[in-house]
Amino acid sequence: MNRALWPVGLPRTLDYPTTGLHTLLPSAARAYGTRTALVDGDLRLSFAEVHDKALRFAQGLRERGVGPGAVVALVQPNNIWFAVSYQGALLAGATVSPINPTQPAEALAAALREVRAAALVTHPACLPALRAALDASPALLTVVVPPTATAPAPPPKPGPAVDTGRTVPLAELLTAAPAPATPRSPDDLAHLSFTGGTTGRSKAVRVRDRHVWANVLQSTCARSAVLPEYDADGLVTLRRIPEAVTPWTGEPGQETAVNVVPVFHAMGLISQSIALLGGITVVGQGRFDPREFLSAMVRHRATTLTGSPALHHALLAAIDAGSYDLRAVRVVASGAAPLDSPTIARLTAAFPNAAVAEGYGLTEATMALTLVTPNREHPAEPGCVGVALFDTELEIRSLTDPAKPLPTGETGLVFARGPQVADGYLDRPELTAEQWVDGWLATGDVGRLDEDGQLFLSGRAKDMLIYKGYNVYPTQLEEVLAAHPAVAQVAVIGAPDPDAGEIPAAYVVLCAGAQAEAADLLSFVADRVAPYQRVREIFFLPALPVSAAGKILKTELRALRAREG
Secondary structure: OOHHHOOOOOOOOOOOOOOOHHHHHHHHHHHHOOOEEEEEOOEEEEHHHHHHHHHHHHHHHHHOOOOOOOEEEEEOOOOHHHHHHHHHHHHOOOEEEEOOOOOOHHHHHHHHHHHOOOEEEEOHHHHHHHHHHHHHOOOOEEEEOOOOOOOOOOOOOOOOOOOOOOEEEHHHHHOOOOOOOOOOOOOOEEEEEEOOOOOOOOOEEEEEHHHHHHHHHHHHHHHHOEEEEEOOOOOEEEEEOHHHOOOOOOOOOOOEEEEOOOOOOHHHHHHHHHHHHHOOEEEEOOOOOHHHHHHHHHHOOOOEEEEOHHHHHHHHHHHHHOOOOOOOOOEEEEOOOOOOHHHHHHHHHHOOOOEEEEEEEOHHHOOEEEEOOOOOOOOOOOOEOOEEOOOOEEEEEOOOOOOOEOOOOOOEEEEEEOOOOOOOEOOOHHHHHHHEEOOEEEEEEEEEEOOOOOEEEEEEOOOOEEEOOEEEOHHHHHHHHHOOOOEEEEEEEEEEEOOOEEEEEEEEEEOOOOOOOHHHHHHHHHOOOOHHHOOOEEEEOOOOOEOOOOOEOHHHHHHHHHHHO
């Protein structure tokens, strides 16, 4: 491998913990103590305070019968208490299931049933959508976190008030005396993380402690030029490797980030633990406003920025219209979808001291599989999402014969294996067997590897589209639309959009004699999916183009959409 593509002085393999995740937060608290870990408006928690409150939360769960083997569902927007409840559930020995809080009531209830949640931690704004689920599960322990600046109280709504008689305020759990964490093993189940949205087609991925530890350490060591060392109790100390340090390398306990990435998604969830282990102060932001976000970056002298291309496009538009001193930023990281060359050039100009670096991963691999080593002077080639992380292997296989590896430089299906690759889907043995083959994960993406091990993605084997950084699956939307009584056939594609990246566009064939307006179908879908999953365009056709085998030719639909603009 070309050594410029990997931090000089760092090995290609790491030593991983022999403990579970109960040692991560105390390692951070010991290392960073009174340094501010989380900021939410005027509310601040130090690393030591996050640890103390998480221990109290853990004991509060235990006193209510929630511990090892139990699933604690987190249905709440980004706020300072998400980290406390997440870490606290782990310290109680439980499994965490982060669930998208923007979903409709039926989808939320289905997700809670799927993971067999024993406890729920939620926010006042989510309670109306959860009313039916709570009524159906009166024994479900429901903890409600207080509103914050990042996640304010919801406005009053007409209709019957939500019965909060069975809910428990977070403050009540935090009155418990902090007790030692319940020991965990590397094979304990840490997460049940949902892929894509959380509708009926979504899948809960089994992510174990060892997978989280691996991905957190892989990312932290690469981005901060450190290696882990362990004491007799399993606590981690990060040892700096001077020869790996560059002007774009973060330093543990010295970085600040402003965040709007949803923490119920894999990127946000694992980045939260990376921030704790790396001593990064994270400033939360509520509803995304580009100018407010940039002002917060300037005010807090943020040193790092992570987001999707849609976020970066919005920030660039705001930067063009205003004046912001962004010289403190050293790294602009991007994921969820490829950045185009003009956008990379604009980001490089807007952040004069920063390197732009992309990465690649998926929920089935906990979060990340590759990284680009940040280097402003020698940026990655267009389309490159980096090289494999520590102890991670990538392989390109034939599109027609997934068992056949391809030579370097050829394009095919991307397969991966490594310590961060999860071990399957919850209660989906057939799908697990399809995705995990002989120790390798079939990512579902298409790409190529060059002679230096750099991965270049060229598309997705499946027809997933990405709307503002969120994965949207056409199959889910097709099933929703197909349930409409006027719809005979439907196909959903991703249509290019300058602001969102891609938008869902549906081509519909109506039942004979049926009538429906596009607005009616758009509303039908919107009532049944999360806001980011909504179909944005409806087109009517007398018939869908199909192959001789009867397969819908979405390539023709994309060409049709391009012609019609």
